Amino acid sequence: MNIEFYLNNQLITVDVDPMQSLLNTLRGNLKQTATKEGCGEGECGACSILFNGKLVNACMMPIAQAQGAELMTLEGLRQTEKGQCVIDALLEAKGVQCGFCTPGMVLALYALLEANANPSEQEIRTAISGNLCRCTGYGMIIDAAKIAATKGEGLW
Ligand code: FES
Ligand code: FES
Known part of the structure; x- marks a missing residue:
């Protein structure tokens, strides 16, 4: 079909x-x-x-x-300024270790920031609650969301 x-x-x-x-x-x-x-x-x-x-x-x-x-x-999102902002923030926060969860995390953080440009820590935790990461303990990914919100101010 x-x-x-x-x-x-x-x-x-x-x-x-x-x-x-x-x-x-x-x-x-x-x-x-x-x-x-x-x-x-x-x-x-x-x-x-x-x-x-x-x-x-x-x-x-x-x-x-x-x-x-x-x-x-991710192939499309990484070509955009917003997608790159999230990727850069993940790298800066050391939120990428083995990288297996990273494509999904980038999409999840992007979706969050599109809906809420200045999320609280609890809102970030909720937004990534469906995305498992076996390496980082999530703290670095939460930091990345905050960095993307701050450095991407005006983008979201
Ligand atoms: S591979 Fe789809 S949710 Fe795990
Ligand atoms: S960085 Fe390895 S699963 Fe998240």
């Missing part, structure tokens, strides 16, 4: 099983491998992407649901 959607502002058509996951379509068919597969069950957030501006787990969504949607992954 042909599914047509916007991926990082580019119109894409893929011919796939409509029940195949969005994650497998991104990584397998489209070779967009920034989005990671962790649990494959909606629990870890490694596969987080933006779907019509909302953070979703791409492993839990059949590609059929993407018909006509606007998707954003």
